[in-house]
Amino acid sequence: MAAVDLTxxxxxxxxxxxxxxxxxxxxxxxxxxxxxxxxxxxxxxxEPGLDQRTVGERVGLDRSTIAxxxxxxxxxxxxxxxxxxxxxxxxxxxxxxxxxxxxxRLSMRAARMNQVFLxxxxxxxxxxxxxxLRRVADAAEGLRNPEPSGVAG
Amino acid sequence: MAAVDLTxxxxxxxxxxxxxxxxxxxxxxxxxxxxxxxxxxxxxxxEPGLDQRTVGERVGLDRSTIAxxxxxxxxxxxxxxxxxxxxxxxxxxxxxxxxxxxxxRLSMRAARMNQVFLxxxxxxxxxxxxxxLRRVADAAEGLRNPEPSGVAG
DNA sequence: GCCGGTTAATCAGCGCACTGAGTATTTCGG
DNA sequence: CCGAAATACTCAGTGCGCTGATTAACCGGC
Numbered sequence: 057m058a059a060v061d062l063t064x065x066x067x068x069x070x071x072x073x074x075x076x077x078x079x080x081x082x083x084x085x086x087x088x089x090x091x092x093x094x095x096x097x098x099x100x101x102x103e104p105g106l107d108q109r110t111v112g113e114r115v116g117l118d119r120s121t122i123a124x125x126x127x128x129x130x131x132x133x134x135x136x137x138x139x140x141x142x143x144x145x146x147x148x149x150x151x152x153x154x155x156x157x158x159x160x161r162l163s164m165r166a167a168r169m170n171q172v173f174l175x176x177x178x179x180x181x182x183x184x185x186x187x188x189l190r191r192v193a194d195a196a197e198g199l200r201n202p203e204p205s206g207v208a209g
Numbered sequence: 210m211a212a213v214d215l216t217x218x219x220x221x222x223x224x225x226x227x228x229x230x231x232x233x234x235x236x237x238x239x240x241x242x243x244x245x246x247x248x249x250x251x252x253x254x255x256e257p258g259l260d261q262r263t264v265g266e267r268v269g270l271d272r273s274t275i276a277x278x279x280x281x282x283x284x285x286x287x288x289x290x291x292x293x294x295x296x297x298x299x300x301x302x303x304x305x306x307x308x309x310x311x312x313x314r315l316s317m318r319a320a321r322m323n324q325v326f327l328x329x330x331x332x333x334x335x336x337x338x339x340x341x342l343r344r345v346a347d348a349a350e351g352l353r354n355p356e357p358s359g360v361a362g
Numbered sequence: 363g364c365c366g367g368t369t370a371a372t373c374a375g376c377g378c379a380c381t382g383a384g385t386a387t388t389t390c391g392g
Numbered sequence: 393c394c395g396a397a398a399t400a401c402t403c404a405g406t407g408c409g410c411t412g413a414t415t416a417a418c419c420g421g422c
Contacts, residue, residue, distance in 0.1 A: 058254060058312075058313065058316065059251050059252075059254040059255035060251050060316055060319070062248055062251060062268070063339065063343060064323075064339060065244075065319065065323060066226075066230060066323060066326055066327060066338070066339075066342075067227070067230040067231075067234060067244045067323075067326075068244065068248060068268075068269075069339065069342040069343065069346060070223060070226040070227040070230055070342070071227055071244070071245070071269070071378090071379095072269050072346045072350070073219075073223040073226075073227075073342055073345060073346045073349075074220070074223040074224055074226075074227050075269065075379075075380090076345075076346050076349030076350050077219065077220040077223055077349065078220075078379080078380080079349070079352075079380090080349055080352065081220060082380090090407070090408080091218075091220045091221065091224070092224070092407090092408065092409095093407095095215055095221060098212050098213050098215060099212075101211060101212040102212035107370075107371095108370075108371070109369085109370060109371080115215070115221075116221075116224070116225050116228065117408085117409075118409070118410065118411085119370080119371070119372090120371095120372085120373085120409075120410070120411080121407095121408060121409050121410075123371065123372070123373095124407080124408080124409095125407090125408080128407080143369095143370085143417075143418070144370095144416080144417050144418080145369065145370040145371070145416065145417045145418070146369095146370060146371085146417095147370085147371080159211075160211065163211065163213055166213070166218065170217075170218060170219060170220075172352075173219055173220075173345065173349060174219060174345065175348065176344045176345060176347075176348040177341065177344065177345065181341060184337060184341065185219070185341045185342075185345070186216065186217060186219075186222065188330065188334060188337065188338045188341065189219075189222040189223070189226055189338075190216060190222060191329045191330065192226060192229070192326065192327065192329060192330065192338070193222060193225040193226045193229050194329075195328065195329040196226075196229030196230065196232070196233055196326060197225070197229050199232075199233065199325075224408090224409095227409095228409075228410090231409080231410080232410090235410090243377070243378080245377090245378065245379095246377095260400075260401095261400075261401070262399085262400060262401080270378085270379075271379070271380060271381085272400080272401070272402090273379075273380070273381080273401095273402085273403085274378060274379050274380075276401070276402070276403095277377080277378075277379090278377090278378080281377080296387080296388065296399090296400085297386080297387050297388075297400095298386070298387045298388065298399060298400040298401070299387095299399095299400060299401085300400085300401080
């Protein structure tokens with residue numbers, strides 16, 4: 057009766073999109089290294105020596121999740137953790153040679169996968185796709201950390 | 210060095226979008242009933258008496274996940290499971306009165322939440338947003354179940 | 363030097379999401 | 393009617409993602 061059309065619910069679409077992506081990633085990129093794990097490798101290629109919390113911030117993962125992801129990458133020898141001598145609470149993270157090789161290999165495969173994933177869209181539509189997703193995600197993330205509401209001091 | 214820009218990776222954006230949505234759902238719709246749970250309630254409002262597997266198909270969840278979601282809704286008394294007398298393998302699912310009430314309440318709140326979630330987009334952009342997400346998700350899901358490739362059989 | 367507040371990381375607990383293996387039931391072929 | 397294939401569901405195992413509580417380390421004030 058009063059049932060709703062879920063295809064007009066952005067959350068439902070976002071979940072389906074992510075599931076579809078996960079499946080494609082698994083078949084076209086890697087069965088061992090997941091997309092969030094790749095995001096962490098990528099962050100450490102861009103900025104070696106980051107601590108755990110900051111990596112989480114860069115890739116959008118909370119403290120608990122980033123800890124698990126990093127411990128898996130650590131177990132597999134793709135990165136190394138060392139205590140920050142300046143601050144004993146922190147671990148400084150750095151990719152190993154194998155981690156760097158993995159990142160290179162996965163980057164190329166991920167690029168190919170993205171082509172397949174976005175194949176149904178024209179070039180203009182891809183631009184719009186990125187723009188719309190980014191704007192909605194950014195705005196919703198902004199609701200979480202409300203800026204002091206008054207930059208005009 | 211060779212680090213990639215994750216904002217051009219649809220999978221990364223999809224994950225961020227879903228996380229942002231989850232957060233907003235939690236604060237604006239319900240802390241007890243998740244968005245996938247609502248999708249199940251909605252499917253059973255539209256088609257009472259479905260079996261577990263078919264519900265999963267409708268909302269896009271695999272056999273294991275749908276089993277857990279349904280068992281939680283069952284424990285909370287929002288739906289009832291009865292063995293299909295015609296086929297002893299199936300459970301027929303039906304919302305309880307409380308399940309129907311929950312669906313009504315959540316529908317209204319979800320509609321309000323969607324307004325907030327999509328606030329950064331104009332009406333035209335929302336249409337484009339839905340269209341682009343649907344097309345990409347549909348296409349990627351299609352890669353999983355390859356149609357017999359030749360309807361003209 | 364010590365106290366209190368803050369911060370980085372861990373741990374416990376919940377929920378979503380998948381695969382692969384196993385069980386019970388139905389259905390189809392002989 | 394019986395055995396084999398198919399089907400619905402369950403269970404074990406892995407991984408992402410969150411919150412709340414805890415622990416260890418830092419940092420400011422006194």
